[in-house]
Amino acid sequence: MKWLQRHVRPEQVRELSLLLLIIVAVVFFGSMIDGYYTSRTFNRIVSSVAIITIVAVGQTLVVLTRNIDLSVGSVVGCTAYFVGTLLGRYHDLNPLLAVLTAVALGAALGAINGLLVAWGRIPSIIVTLGTLAIYRGILVDLSGARTVTTDSLPGWLVGLPRLNLMSIGGLDLPALFMLAVAIVLIFHLGTGYLAVGRRFYAIGSNPDAAALIGLPIRRLVFLAFVLSGALAGLAGFVTLARYGNITVESGRGLELAAVAAVVVGGVNIFGGSGTVLGAMLGAIMIGTLEQSLYRLQISEFWRDAILGLLILLAVASDAVILQRLRALWGRADLKIVTEPPAEATVAAGARSP
Amino acid sequence: MTILGRLKSWEGLLLGLLAVIVVMNILRSPYFLGAGNIANLFQLSIEKIIVALIMTLIIINGEIDLSVASIMGLAACVLAWLFQMGASLPIAIVGGLLAGLAAGLFNGFWVAYVGLPSLAVTLAGLIGFRGIARILVEDRAIGGFPVWFNTLGQQGILGPITASILIFAVLFAIVAIVLHGSALGRLVYVIGNNLQAARYSGVRVQSVKMTLFAASGLIAALAGILYAARLGSVRGDMATGFELDIITIVLLGGVSIFGGSGNLAGVGLSILVILNLRNGMGLANITGNTQTSVIGALLIFSVLAPNLAQNLQRRWIGRKT
Numbered sequence A: 001m002k003w004l005q006r007h008v009r010p011e012q013v014r015e016l017s018l019l020l021l022i023i024v025a026v027v028f029f030g031s032m033i034d035g036y037y038t039s040r041t042f043n044r045i046v047s048s049v050a051i052i053t054i055v056a057v058g059q060t061l062v063v064l065t066r067n068i069d070l071s072v073g074s075v076v077g078c079t080a081y082f083v084g085t086l087l088g089r090y091h092d093l094n095p096l097l098a099v100l101t102a103v104a105l106g107a108a109l110g111a112i113n114g115l116l117v118a119w120g121r122i123p124s125i126i127v128t129l130g131t132l133a134i135y136r137g138i139l140v141d142l143s144g145a146r147t148v149t150t151d152s153l154p155g156w157l158v159g160l161p162r163l164n165l166m167s168i169g170g171l172d173l174p175a176l177f178m179l180a181v182a183i184v185l186i187f188h189l190g191t192g193y194l195a196v197g198r199r200f201y202a203i204g205s206n207p208d209a210a211a212l213i214g215l216p217i218r219r220l221v222f223l224a225f226v227l228s229g230a231l232a233g234l235a236g237f238v239t240l241a242r243y244g245n246i247t248v249e250s251g252r253g254l255e256l257a258a259v260a261a262v263v264v265g266g267v268n269i270f271g272g273s274g275t276v277l278g279a280m281l282g283a284i285m286i287g288t289l290e291q292s293l294y295r296l297q298i299s300e301f302w303r304d305a306i307l308g309l310l311i312l313l314a315v316a317s318d319a320v321i322l323q324r325l326r327a328l329w330g331r332a333d334l335k336i337v338t339e340p341p342a343e344a345t346v347a348a349g350a351r352s353p
Numbered sequence B: 001m002t003i004l005g006r007l008k009s010w011e012g013l014l015l016g017l018l019a020v021i022v023v024m025n026i027l028r029s030p031y032f033l034g035a036g037n038i039a040n041l042f043q044l045s046i047e048k049i050i051v052a053l054i055m056t057l058i059i060i061n062g063e064i065d066l067s068v069a070s071i072m073g074l075a076a077c078v079l080a081w082l083f084q085m086g087a088s089l090p091i092a093i094v095g096g097l098l099a100g101l102a103a104g105l106f107n108g109f110w111v112a113y114v115g116l117p118s119l120a121v122t123l124a125g126l127i128g129f130r131g132i133a134r135i136l137v138e139d140r141a142i143g144g145f146p147v148w149f150n151t152l153g154q155q156g157i158l159g160p161i162t163a164s165i166l167i168f169a170v171l172f173a174i175v176a177i178v179l180h181g182s183a184l185g186r187l188v189y190v191i192g193n194n195l196q197a198a199r200y201s202g203v204r205v206q207s208v209k210m211t212l213f214a215a216s217g218l219i220a221a222l223a224g225i226l227y228a229a230r231l232g233s234v235r236g237d238m239a240t241g242f243e244l245d246i247i248t249i250v251l252l253g254g255v256s257i258f259g260g261s262g263n264l265a266g267v268g269l270s271i272l273v274i275l276n277l278r279n280g281m282g283l284a285n286i287t288g289n290t291q292t293s294v295i296g297a298l299l300i301f302s303v304l305a306p307n308l309a310q311n312l313q314r315r316w317i318g319r320k321t
Helices: A002-007 A010-032 A039-064 A072-089 A095-118 A124-143 A155-162 A175-193 A195-205 A207-212 A217-243 A254-264 A276-295 A302-337 A342-351 B003-028 B035-044 B046-060 B068-084 B089-114 B118-137 B147-154 B163-181 B183-193 B195-200 B205-231 B242-252 B264-283 B288-320
Strands: A164-168 A171-174 B156-158
Touching: A010 A276, A010 A302, A039 A072, A039 A171, A039 A175, A039 A195, A039 A217, A039 A254, A039 A276, A072 A095, A072 A124, A072 A217, A072 A254, A095 A124, A095 A155, A095 A217, A124 B242, A124 B288, A155 A175, A155 A217, A164 A175, A171 A175, A175 A195, A175 A217, A175 A276, A195 A207, A195 A217, A207 A217, A254 A276, A254 A302, A254 B118, A276 A302, A302 B089, A302 B118, B003 B264, B035 B046, B035 B163, B035 B264, B046 B068, B046 B163, B046 B183, B046 B205, B046 B242, B046 B264, B068 B089, B068 B118, B068 B205, B068 B242, B089 B118, B089 B205, B147 B163, B147 B205, B156 B163, B163 B183, B163 B205, B163 B264, B183 B195, B183 B205, B195 B205, B242 B264, B242 B288, B264 B288
Parallel strands: none
Antiparallel strands: A164 A171
């Protein structure tokens, strides 16, 4: 116990228990479904997780600063549709330029959110609930409800989802999934070690203190929304590559999956704690559930009910269990620093109510 | 300027906005002011404005309920499911209402007694209750209800006035009395203004919050059932996204998203503004999606405008001193 307390932080306990939960879920589904432990199941889960993960990373940044971005689903839809139309018209567009266009468009939409939240002083839930409707409405109007189809897209894009970077013992790692992993690593290290990353935590855990020590709160919150929009734009590109057929409805409801991944992954909905890696674990948990329930042949309709319950449990465990853990850890720290004599402990015990 | 003065000017702004929209609508269509069209105006969004009444109390109390649209869907689906299992319709209606009450109590338990943020709890509810609704009816559309049920939702009982409109009027009166004329109403404001102060002065915060969320579930369920009666059939995805309109109505009415201020008169005006706006855009052949965009923009504007006004005011005062 002492070893555990010295080497693992309470937040990491949270992530480790989520990892355990994923393993339990995999073992459970493995015993229910014939031929579950195959590379096919793995590949399915991995490729479905990529999109949610990328969006969830951006969402994590926003949630860390005590905000929320509900417009990401619409941003994904807008960028997927816009870049799809662009590529349908100009087949020889440079692939890199296409990706950059998607990211830039997403960042621009995110900047609108950030501007309204940071300088308009409107709560983020109101702003992004509004832009969720506005962006989707603009998309439907501009597109005239037409559909981007696979055969209008250039060959390199259609082949992208089947491109594998490497293969370990029959388990393929698709390029799109590795892209998501790279994003997670970059942002996990960035939030962990860069000054700007630590400032996101500072704003979320105590906005007043952050203001008092002179952090540029507005610019940082703005940056979080721009990054969230840019990552949603990238996810829009991945969506386009993966599905090929893009309707005006694509990406709808993705914001709920992203928020679910973030919250299940142990990021506190009130900001200030949680990690990008945790959000990815949350996304993997949701992807595993999604694909496994599909294979179990019980209807896909169960997915939402289970997801809702999972979010609630995650938030509840945050509030109840994590606080106890922190208290326990805090006491252990005291003991390590000054091992108090036996009488002092008794006296302290007698004083406490 | 006092807070009261600012609220009054907000309602003045709404009244002006309403006048402009109504005049434009009248110019566009001579039938606009007919009793039939006005009843129709209410009838087309009646479920949303019923739920907006209870949402007003919840937001003044400093909380939010994002799960109302899913509870509407859940109640309608429970009704349809019970009806399909062979229950008589009145029993199915009671079942739907109980399902909504249970969902509200569930939300209230986590918010009031466990102390979780209502944003997170009701977001989980938004996903979860919709999930249960989908499990019950899957991707079917269940219809074939007795004639009286459809009549209840579609036909007027006092001239063009339908049962739903009557229910809305009664609920409006009840909420007005509770909010502005009862002890519970004062407590709702006190808690929304300063939760800590309310708790230390011995206000039973938990039971007030629990009551509000239970009422929200029950009224959302009622609205969902009325919606089913109006449409004549029930699907798993009915009422999806209604929370946007409902929250917009409340905030446009001058209720602060941070709780503690706002009144029902403002919300009443904002209901009229939004109904007339939607109707006017419909008359002008503007599609549903653009309408939703406009509502979204209005939502942002309704919070942005007081903020900007406050900024200007502060600058004005700063210059004078």
